[in-house]
Amino acid sequence: MARDWADLVIVDAARSMLAPEPAAAAEATRRRRGMFTRLRENLRKTRQALGAEIQATLSGELDAESWERLEEALIYADVGARTTAQVVAELEREAAAGGLVGAEALSARLVELLAAIARTGDDRIDLRAKPTVILMAGVNGTGKTTTAGKLAHHLSREFGLRVVLAAADTFRAAAVEQLEVWAQRSGAQFVRGPDGTDPGSVAYDGVSAALDSGADVLIIDTAGRLHTQEDLMGELAKVRRVVAKQIPDAPHETLLTVDATTGQNGLRQAQIFAQAIEVSGLVLTKLDGTAKGGIALAIASDLGIPVKLIGIGERLDDLRPFDAEDFARALVQ
Amino acid sequence: MFETLSEKLQATLSDVRGHGTLTEADISAAMREIRLALLEADVNFQVVKSFTAAVRERALGADVIGQLNPGQQVVKIVNDELTALMGGEAQDLHFASRPPTVILMAGLQGSGKTTATAKLARYLREQHGSSVAVAACDVYRPAAVQQLIQVGQRAGAEVYEQGTEKSPVQIAAWARDRAQADGKDVLIVDTSGRLHVDEELMRELAEIRKAIRPDAVLLVVDAMTGQDAVQVADQFSQTVALDGVIVTKLDGDARGGAALSVKAVTGKPIMFASTGEKLDQFERFYPERMAQRILGMGDVLSLIEKASEAFDEQQARELERKFRRQEFDLDDFLEQMRQIRRMGPLQNLLSMIPGMGKELRGAKIDEREFDRIQAIILSMTPQERRHPELIKGSRRLRIARGSGTNVQAVKALIKQFEQMRKLMKVMASGKTPDLQALMRAAR
Ligand SMILES: Nc1nc2c(ncn2[C@@H]2O[C@H](COP(=O)(O)OP(=O)(O)OP(=O)(O)O)[C@@H](O)[C@H]2O)c(=O)[nH]1
Ligand SMILES: [Mg+2]
Numbered sequence: 001m002a003r004d005w006a007d008l009v010i011v012d013a014a015r016s017m018l019a020p021e022p023a024a025a026a027e028a029t030r031r032r033r034g035m036f037t038r039l040r041e042n043l044r045k046t047r048q049a050l051g052a053e054i055q056a057t058l059s060g061e062l063d064a065e066s067w068e069r070l071e072e073a074l075i076y077a078d079v080g081a082r083t084t085a086q087v088v089a090e091l092e093r094e095a096a097a098g099g100l101v102g103a104e105a106l107s108a109r110l111v112e113l114l115a116a117i118a119r120t121g122d123d124r125i126d127l128r129a130k131p132t133v134i135l136m137a138g139v140n141g142t143g144k145t146t147t148a149g150k151l152a153h154h155l156s157r158e159f160g161l162r163v164v165l166a167a168a169d170t171f172r173a174a175a176v177e178q179l180e181v182w183a184q185r186s187g188a189q190f191v192r193g194p195d196g197t198d199p200g201s202v203a204y205d206g207v208s209a210a211l212d213s214g215a216d217v218l219i220i221d222t223a224g225r226l227h228t229q230e231d232l233m234g235e236l237a238k239v240r241r242v243v244a245k246q247i248p249d250a251p252h253e254t255l256l257t258v259d260a261t262t263g264q265n266g267l268r269q270a271q272i273f274a275q276a277i278e279v280s281g282l283v284l285t286k287l288d289g290t291a292k293g294g295i296a297l298a299i300a301s302d303l304g305i306p307v308k309l310i311g312i313g314e315r316l317d318d319l320r321p322f323d324a325e326d327f328a329r330a331l332v333q
Numbered sequence: 334m335f336e337t338l339s340e341k342l343q344a345t346l347s348d349v350r351g352h353g354t355l356t357e358a359d360i361s362a363a364m365r366e367i368r369l370a371l372l373e374a375d376v377n378f379q380v381v382k383s384f385t386a387a388v389r390e391r392a393l394g395a396d397v398i399g400q401l402n403p404g405q406q407v408v409k410i411v412n413d414e415l416t417a418l419m420g421g422e423a424q425d426l427h428f429a430s431r432p433p434t435v436i437l438m439a440g441l442q443g444s445g446k447t448t449a450t451a452k453l454a455r456y457l458r459e460q461h462g463s464s465v466a467v468a469a470c471d472v473y474r475p476a477a478v479q480q481l482i483q484v485g486q487r488a489g490a491e492v493y494e495q496g497t498e499k500s501p502v503q504i505a506a507w508a509r510d511r512a513q514a515d516g517k518d519v520l521i522v523d524t525s526g527r528l529h530v531d532e533e534l535m536r537e538l539a540e541i542r543k544a545i546r547p548d549a550v551l552l553v554v555d556a557m558t559g560q561d562a563v564q565v566a567d568q569f570s571q572t573v574a575l576d577g578v579i580v581t582k583l584d585g586d587a588r589g590g591a592a593l594s595v596k597a598v599t600g601k602p603i604m605f606a607s608t609g610e611k612l613d614q615f616e617r618f619y620p621e622r623m624a625q626r627i628l629g630m631g632d633v634l635s636l637i638e639k640a641s642e643a644f645d646e647q648q649a650r651e652l653e654r655k656f657r658r659q660e661f662d663l664d665d666f667l668e669q670m671r672q673i674r675r676m677g678p679l680q681n682l683l684s685m686i687p688g689m690g691k692e693l694r695g696a697k698i699d700e701r702e703f704d705r706i707q708a709i710i711l712s713m714t715p716q717e718r719r720h721p722e723l724i725k726g727s728r729r730l731r732i733a734r735g736s737g738t739n740v741q742a743v744k745a746l747i748k749q750f751e752q753m754r755k756l757m758k759v760m761a762s763g764k765t766p767d768l769q770a771l772m773r774a775a776r
Contacts, residue, residue, distance in 0.1 A: 072378050078559035081372050139557070140582065140610075141443025171610075173483035174476040181475035226585040259443060263375030263559025265587035286442065289528045291561035314442070314473070 005158045008308065008321035010126040058110075059103035067092055070110075077331050079294035080264050083301045087113050107332065114328035117297055123281070123306035123322070125253055127161065131210040133218045133243055133250035137236055137277060138257035139269055140224030143285035143311055145175065147257055148221045149182025150311070150319035156187060161216040163188040166206025168199040168239060169223040179221050185316055189213060199223065199235060200242040207246040220251070227272035237276050255308065257283045260293035270299045284322065285311035292331050355407070360392050363407050374588030374627045377563045380418075380597045388414050412624055419593055419620035424577065424602035429548045433466075433512040433520045437545065438579075439538055439569055440553035442526030445581035447477065449553050449607055450523040451484035452615035453579070456605070458489050463518035468508030469494035470501040470541065471525035481523055488612050491517070501525070501537060506544040522547070529568035542573045549576040551604070554595055556583045562591035563598040570599045580618065581607040588627050596620075661754055663718040667710045670703060708736040709746050721747050 057069045067088055074084040091100075091110055100106050126132070134151070136144040152163040165188045169175035176192050183190035191209045193202040203220050210218040222239065225232040243250045256279045258266050273279050284293045287310050296307050307322040355363075364385050371381045391410050428434045436453070438446045454465040467485045469492060471477035478494050485492040493508040505522050512520035522545060527534035542550065550573050552566060569575060578599070580592045583606045592603055603618045654660075710718060712735030717724055724732065724747055733740045 075372055075378050076560050078375075078561070081369055139585075141445060141555070143443065172480070174479035177476035177479050178474070226582065228585050259555075259557075261441065261555070261558050261561050261565075263557060263562075263587070263591065264373055265375070265557045265585065266559075268586060269557075286528075289441070289561070290530055290564050291559065295559065 003321040003323045005154060005321055008123075008125055009155070009159065010124055010128060011159050011161070012128050058106040062095060073332065074294065077292040077294035078263055078266075078298075079331070080267065080298040083117070083298045086301070087117070110332055111325070111328045114297065114331055115324040117301045118307065118324040118327055120300045120304050121281075121306040123308055123324075125281070125308055127155070127159075127217060127252075129247075129249060129252050131164070131207075131215050131218045131247075132252045133207065133210075133220065133247060134253045134255060135220050135222065135240065135243070135251040135277070136255055136257065137222050137273060137279070138224060138283075139226055139259075142224065142257040142259045142262075143283070144224065144257050145169070145179050145182065145221050146314065147255070147283050147285060147309070147311055147319065148179065148219045149186055149188075150316055151309070152182070152188040152217075152219055153186035153316045154319055155217055162213070164191060164206060164210045164213070164215045164218045165189070166191040166202055166209075166218060166220045167193070168202040168206070168220050170197055170199050170202060171223040175221075175223065188219075189215060199239050203239045203242050204246065207243055207250070211246070227269045233272065233276040236273075240277050254278055254280050255283050256281070256305075257285050257311075258293070258296060258299070259291075260284055260286045260296075261289060261291040262293075262295050264295065264298075266295035267298050267302060270303055270305060274303060274305060279305055281306055281308035283307070283309040283311060287330075288312040288318070293327075294331060296327075297331070355392055357393070360389055360407075363392070364389055367407075367411060371590060371627070374590035375557075375559050375562070375594075376590035376627065377560055377594035377597070379563070380594050384414065384418065408628070412621075412628060415593070415624035415627060416621040418597060419624050420596055420602050421620055423617050423619050424604055425617075426549055426577070426604060428461075428518075433509075433517045434463075434549070435509060435512070435545050435547040436519065436521045437542060437547040437550045437573070438521060438523050438553060439550060439573060439575075440526060441528065441555070441565060442474075444526060444553045444555045445607060446526060446553045447471070447481050447523055448484060448610070449579050449581060449605075449615075450481065450521050451488040451490070452607060452612050453551075453605065454485065454490035454519070454521055455488035455612050456615050457519050461518075464491075464516070465489075465519045465521065466491040466493055466508070466512050466515065466517045468492075468505060468512075468520060468522045470504050470508075470522055472497040472499070472501055472504070473525045477525065484612070490521075491515070493520075502540045502544050505541045509545045520545075529565045529572075535568070535572045539572050550574060551577050551579050552595070552599075552601075553579045553581060554591060556580050556589040556591065557585065557587040558591040560594075563594045566595040566599050570601065575599055575601045577602050577604040579603070579605045579607060584608040584614065589623060590627055592623055593627060663710050663713065663721055663750060664715070666750060666753075667707065667718075670706065705736070705738055705742065706746055709733075709738055709743055712736040721750060 057066045057073070060066060070091075071084050071088050074087065075081065079087075087110070090113055091106065094100050094109065095106065100109055136148050138144050148165055152165055155161040156163055163186070165179055165183045165186075167176040167179045167190070169179070170193060180190055180192070182188075189209065191202065191206045193205060199222060206218050206220055209215075220239070220243070222236060223232075225236070227233065240251060240254070254277050256270060256273050258269065262269070270279065270282070282296060282299065282305055284296050284307050287293055299305055300307065307327070310320050310322050310327075312318045312320060367388065368381055368385055371384065372378060376384070388407075388410055391414070392407055426434075426436070438450050440446050450467050454467050457463040458465050467481060467490045469478045469481040471481070478497060482492050482494060493511055495504050495507065501524060508520060508522065522541070524538065524541065525534075527538065529535065552569050552575050554562060554566065558565070566575070566578070578592070578595055578601055580589060580603055583589060596603055603620070603623070606616050606618045608614045608616065709732060712732045713724070717728065717732075724743070729740050729743050733743050736743075
């Protein structure tokens with residue numbers, strides 16, 4: 001069973017009443033199934049037919065070469081050499097101990113092992129603080145702005161929450177206008193600064209606006225930056241401090257967007273962003289392509305940062321709670 | 334922990350010396366390191382497989398008695414093979430015999446097409462003196478047209494746009510006609526990001542291609558892409574027949590193995606590298622440098638070239654003469670500093686020196702320090718610049734005031750300069766300088 005929005009998000013009692021009623025819940029299940037069908041369909045288009053390869057590998061005679069092929073399959077999903085070696089060694093150990101017989105048992109166990117790694121830390125989003133401040137961060141083009149828009153839409157639709165979107169990307173050309181379109185689409189209140197302001201002051205205005213209007217959630221979009229740009233990482237830390245001055249526990253959630261096509265560099269990204277701004281969760285975007293986002297597994301394993309959301313397209317609807325089981329299965333299917 | 338493959342190989346093969354030739358076992362150990370390093374660099378695993386096979390063959394029985402130790406020998410083989418695979422020579426765009434030369438940009442979402450479009454426009458304007466127009470055909474992503482309007486103008490290109498109502502195919506065709514009518518040399522067509530498996534949008538891209546008959550189709554690939562890069566490139570190449578690739582975000586610390594994979598799969602050259610968010614951070618792509626980046630050997634060649642761009646040959650010889658005779662004065666120092674700064678941010682330069690990258694990764698270089706130094710020297714009389722030993726007491730005070738610094742700063746500069754002069758004397762005498770000592774002295 002995939003996770004629902006209600007499983008991901010913690011809201012106060014009055015809010016959970018607003019959560020989908022039975023009919024709506026059925027509709028949600030249908031939609032969810034629709035999206036996984038789509039996701040699988042896309043994954044199936046993978047020319048390398050990874051799943052078949054793993055199945056073939058595991059059903060035959062298990063020798064050094066089988067394990068090597070399994071390793072390659074995980075490497076191909078961007079899981080990375082180290083995490084891959086760890087998982088395969090464990091599976092090999094269990095197989096040698098005689099507990100696992102047959103392709104089915106082996107691949108079920110493989111999925112379990114992978115899901116267990118993916119399931120790490122606190123993987124929910126607590127929205128009980130009013131307003132809850134969510135800070136979006138990540139490397140250029142990974143999907144911060146789009147995710148901010150989609151998240152605003154889901155929180156207001158699923159839970160009736162009132163959301164403010166603050167455009168703290170004051171650097172990239174037309175970034176503010178881009179977020180403004182998302183605010184219109186999702187019905188969120190929109191906060192922007194005058195041209196040429198710094199991100200800190202937009203964040204400040206965002207918090208003030210959220211407090212003034214009694215909004216439930218404030219999502220702050222920031223400019224894309226490479227983790228190697230120290231000054232820009234410092235700028236992000238400053239945005240955090242500005243927000244914390246107004247609301248001591250804020251930002252309550254700091255989400256790092258990671259593009260599912262990202263390779264091993266994703267680990268460095270997560271590590272350095274986490275050092276600078278205490279990342280509380282990942283958004284794994286663009287899973288609607290053929291990339292499987294295995295780097296998220298390496299990040300979970302090495303840094304203990306959970307994935308909370310996945311992006312599966314460019315429409316308002318295309319954002320979903322992360323489900324470790326489904327993710328693990330997609331990795332090897 | 335070893336930082337680079339070349340170090341790892343040296344370590345793995347350190348006791349091989351003396352065997353005469355590399356044995357099967359030596360090579361297997363080395364191959365393991367190579368395989369891991371390449372995977373760590375995101376080189377596609379199919380490519381890794383065929384690559385290690387090729388290296389193994391060359392390394393087996395290779396003579397290790399020569400100048401190089403076995404580790405170096407294998408590094409050299411790996412480097413040679415990698416460079417060959419990356420495509421040897423740097424490749425240029427072909428211009429149409431009758432303008433406009435039409436360039437179509439394509440790629441996944443978020444790969445950096447719009448920025449690359451503007452940068453390429455600026456590059457062609459600066460390097461070839463072309464008049465360039467860019468066409469805004471991303472009608473899907475919110476505010477993408479506004480983005481191109483802004484960066485296109487900043488790049489000195491004319492921006493052809495028709496809002497977001499018309500279809501990208503219509504806008505592209507219209508832009509082509511207009512570029513012809515306006516007598517532009519180059520038209521660059523920016524398109525929206527699309528997934529290689531999105532049949533509808535891939536079909537649309539093929540139609541754009543048909544409508545504008547581009548002279549070059551360029552795929553924009555993010556240097557941080559993982560194993561999926563080959564599928565993406567393959568699909569795009571089948572749909573729109575690529576002519577080349579632009580690799581973006583190379584200013585980060587991604588090794589960029591995706592570039593190698595894309596080259597291996599499509600056979601198309603990587604033409605340009607995008608290395609920052611500023612419009613002028615865009616260069617021709619040099620395959621051998623990329624091979625070295627993937628191996629972690631430092632971008633020595635890049636540094637050499639940057640240096641030769643900035644330094645006039647003649648001036649360099651003149652300087653060398655001065656070093657030797659110890660005639661090097663503060664005027665020369667100022668000139669040198671200016672030339673070095675012309676090569677780009679010092680941080681970038683230092684990271685290109687092998688071994689230096691690691692040492693100085695954490696070191697902060699305050700570029701404003703140079704402004705202060707410059708101000709101090711400019712506040713001296715020509716006489717003082719030639720004979721810094723004259724600068725004492727009231728002169729020092731005058732210079733401090735004139736440059737808006739203080740007496741300590743002036744003193745420190747002159748002391749540093751004297752140390753540098755000594756160092757240069759050593760260098761000019763032909764002894765190899767100790768780089769570490771040089772760095773310490775420069776601080
Ligand atoms: N297919 C797909 N595309 C996505 C997804 N999320 C974002 N995108 C697209 O990726 C591109 C970049 O997304 P943005 O939201 O602008 O990314 P960003 O991180 O805000 O980018 P910068 O602010 O420029 O650093 C856009 O074309 C989005 O439509 C996703 O889940 N799937
Ligand atoms: Mg953005």
